[in-house]
Amino acid sequence: MKLVEAIADDVMVVEAYGRLDSTTSKAFGDRLISLLQGGNGSLVVDLKNIAYISSAGFRALLIANRAATGREGKLALCGVTGEVRRLFDIGGFTSEFLIFPTQADGIGKLRP
Amino acid sequence: MKTGSSVPPQAGLSTSCEIRIDNNLSEITRVADMVDDFAARHQFPDEVVFALNVSLDEIVNNIISYGYEDAGHHEIVVRVALARGNVEAIVEDDGKPFDPLAAPAPDLTSKERDPGGVGLHFVRNLMDEMTYTRSDGINRLRLVKRLAR
Numbered sequence: 104m105k106l107v108e109a110i111a112d113d114v115m116v117v118e119a120y121g122r123l124d125s126t127t128s129k130a131f132g133d134r135l136i137s138l139l140q141g142g143n144g145s146l147v148v149d150l151k152n153i154a155y156i157s158s159a160g161f162r163a164l165l166i167a168n169r170a171a172t173g174r175e176g177k178l179a180l181c182g183v184t185g186e187v188r189r190l191f192d193i194g195g196f197t198s199e200f201l202i203f204p205t206q207a208d209g210i211g212k213l214r215p
Numbered sequence: 216m217k218t219g220s221s222v223p224p225q226a227g228l229s230t231s232c233e234i235r236i237d238n239n240l241s242e243i244t245r246v247a248d249m250v251d252d253f254a255a256r257h258q259f260p261d262e263v264v265f266a267l268n269v270s271l272d273e274i275v276n277n278i279i280s281y282g283y284e285d286a287g288h289h290e291i292v293v294r295v296a297l298a299r300g301n302v303e304a305i306v307e308d309d310g311k312p313f314d315p316l317a318a319p320a321p322d323l324t325s326k327e328r329d330p331g332g333v334g335l336h337f338v339r340n341l342m343d344e345m346t347y348t349r350s351d352g353i354n355r356l357r358l359v360k361r362l363a364r
Binding site: 122124125126154155156157158159161185186190193194195 | 240241243244247261262264265266268269272273275276323324332333334336337340341
């Protein structure tokens with residue numbers, strides 16, 4: 104798991120690479136929470152380059168999503184395609200998140 | 216100019232692999248590494264590799280997190296094999312008896328649900344077949360994914 108972080112139009116963007124599973128999701132979730140607490144509360148997470156996501160990864164995303172909402176911020180996801188998208192649907196998670204096709208769409212929507 | 220005999224393309228391409236891990240979550244990385252390596256050598260479709268990795272993460276995580284009544288050292292065996300056009304994954308552990316097929320389906324409509332409860336639901340949806348047996352104090356879970364759709 105590798106995270107590439109950037110800021111675009113005052114919106115934080117995190118691109119995740121690799122496996123979002125039992126061994127990596129805790130650190131991933133902690134990093135998202137810390138970014139949400141440190142910035143203005145707007146965060147786009149790009150899942151385009153992850154190899155797979157298990158329930159541990161969904162748990163981290165749900166906790167971060169609740170943390171963002173609690174701080175009146177917003178968490179948006181993008182790059183949710185193929186098998187990853189299928190798992191969002193199987194788990195009933197699709198309606199729990201703000202999901203955009205691309206990073207640019209997410210940034211445009213979350214821009215202050 | 217090439218002369219002489221050439222090695223058949225399938226030589227040395229093993230049809231199964233196995234790993235023995237400790238009951239420690241960090242060990243799951245070694246399972247995923249083994250699956251990725253085996254899948255690459257046999258050129259499994261992305262969908263199959265994805266299903267295997269997610270399912271083994273859920274199953275092994277469950278065993279390590281909830282399967283033992285003591286805090287001692289335990290071994291978990293994960294075997295992946297090609298058999299009759301299927302990929303078969305077998306997980307064996309000496310934890311308390313637990314049949315993942317008998318676990319209740321999660322309530323996907325509840326807002327307060329535990330997101331961890333969805334793991335076995337993923338496995339049931341991603342794999343084509345699941346069989347559980349318990350004998351001689353060992354849980355044995357067999358997962359099958361068809362290679363041809």
